[in-house]
Amino acid sequence: MSLFLSLLVSISMAQEIRLRLLHHQKSIPVLAENIQLSEGTAQALTITYSEPQKKWLVLNQKNNGLSTEAAKTLELKxxxxxIHGRKLSGKFKLVWNEKNKSIDLIYPMDIDKYLLGVLPAEMPASWPLEALKAQAVASRSYVLAQMQGQTHRHxxxxxxxMDQVFNKKKFExxxxxxxxxxxxxxxxxQKEVLFKGNRVYKTYFHARCGGHTENPKLVWNDSWSWNGKKDPYCDLGNAQNWAYSISIDSLAQAYADDTNENIGTITKIVAGKKTNSGRSDHIFLFFxxxxxxxxxxQNLRKSIGFSNIKSTLFNIVLNxxxxxxxxxxxxxxxxxxxxGSRQxxxxxxxxxxxxxxxxxxxxxxxxxxxxxFLAKLQEKTLQVK
Incomplete structure (x- = not known):
């Protein structure tokens, strides 16, 4: 039996992915007929975390304390x-994020149920089946690559x-x-995954490449690297073109918010050296x-809005x-x-x-x-030949 096959029959315990539904929350409201906690049940709760006490504070609808948990993670069912406006069933975890001083809501899910909420959120369900199948493999491989590479996260x-959009209402x-x-x-x-050697492939994807894809190393300084290529299939119609204007003062404030450096008035903006695909991986601000x-x-796009600066394949005009x-x-x-996949x-x-x-x-x-396979992946012992 090959090493690959022996790996796949070695463990029988089921595994789930850990989906972060909410983050940067100061409190989490929960409404249900029967909420199960370690110290009882309730119908409506508001859950916060007290950093001075290092405890979870669980309040019922009358703001009476129901229970406290001295742990960074609180489990409920x-x-x-x-929960915070989302309809959910099953087990949940609230995690105190020490770095951001806020609460994350984690929802364990079967991977195929997860994909039901990802596929129609990331690609129109009316598109050709083969395009949807390609997206399904890419989305499945992406989450498995995240499990493989970032086991230190909760x-x-x-x-x-920031990863891939999950919205089960889109399916419903x-x-x-x-x-x-x-x-x-x-x-x-269902069982198809992309690999490179013994690693699950980091299957990034996007809406429109503009006629040329990009190397991930040039976008995020990623450990994954492959050359971008011309894409004759990408729709090059008018919908590809976009424009966005912002006041110079607002741009300066966006830079200050992103870098915690407030320098003052911008007098000139220049796009940095273009990559082979024609993208600008940075800009220069002259103060x-x-x-x-x-x-x-990429930080520019994140700061101003991904839907405003739709790509880094741009030119700059300063007025x-x-x-x-x-x-x-x-x-x-x-x-x-x-x-391109649709075409x-x-x-x-x-x-x-x-x-x-x-x-x-x-x-x-x-x-x-x-x-x-999932168990070995989470243990970081996956070996595939």
């Missing part, structure tokens, strides 16, 4: 609960664009035929007092009181281009061909003993 993936409101299409995309690729600062284009960014594409440009699927390409185009050095493999 409820059915049909509304969660595997965030539910926002779909008509029956599109629900079945999403299920089919997941089930028909009135003569100082010059280099600012990461008297405003600065305009004019670009094309949507997203960081790394890995799978979703609009490939429309041309009759299979999901495996789409994945091979956008992740050319990855190997698509089927993992038959799923719990064993």
């Amino acid at each position: 409820a059915e049909n609960a509304i 969660f595997d993936v965030d539910s926002s664009v 409101v779909l008509p029956a035929n599109l629900k079945e299409k999403i299920r089919a995309a997941i089930l028909q690729t 009135e007092d003569g100082r010059i600062r280099k600012w990461s284009s 008297k009181e405003t600065v305009s960014f004019r670009g094309k594409g949507f997203g960081h440009g790394v890995g799978l281009c979703q609009f 490939m699927a429309s041309l009759g390409k299979k999901h495996s061909e789409i994945l091979e185009f956008y992740y050319p050095d990855a190997q698509l493999r089927s993992v038959f003993q799923w719990p064993a």
Whole structure:
């Protein structure tokens, strides 16, 4: 028996992913008929963490203390609960984030149930099935790569664009035929994962590459690195082009908020050296007092808004009181281009061909003993040949 196969039959214990649904919260309201805690049950709770006391403070609807827990993690269980406006059932964890001095809500989930909330949030369910299947493999591989590489964290993936969007309402409101299409995309690729050697592939993806994908190392100084490539499939229509203007004062404030450095008035803005794909990985800000600062284009996008500065494939026009960014594409440009995958699927390409185009050095493999695979992954003992 090969090392790969022996790995997959070695453990039978089921595993779940740890999804962070909320973060940077000062308190968590919980409403349900029967909320189970270590010291009793309740119907409505507000949960906070007292840093001076190093304890959780659990208050019922009358603000009477129900229980306190002297631990960084508080576990609870409820059915049909509304937690901070989200309808959830099962077990939950609240974790005190020492670094941010706030509460994170962690929700353990089966990976395929998780994908039901990811797929329609990341790609329209009306798109071709083969594109949805490629997205399913990319999303599955991404979360497994996060589990493999960041076991020190108290969660595997965030539910926002910081990892990949999870929104189960997107699935719940779909008509029956599109629900079945999403299920089919997941089930028909159920055990498929992308690898590079003995590691699960870090399958970044984005909306539109603008005609050329990017190397992840140039975007995040990532340990993963592969060359960007021209993408003839990306839709180059007018929807690709975008423009956004912001006052110079607001841009200076955004820089100050991001760097904790308030220098003053910006007099000039210059895009840094372009990558092979035409993207600017940083910009230079020139200030009135003569100082010059280099600012990461990804931090610029995060500070001003990913939906405003849609990509780093831009040019800059400085006016008297405003600065305009004019670009094309949507997203960081790394890995799978979703609009490109739609076009490939429309041309009759299979999901495996789409994945091979956008992740050319990855190997698509089927993992038959799923719990064993996840257990080894979390133990960081995965070896695949």
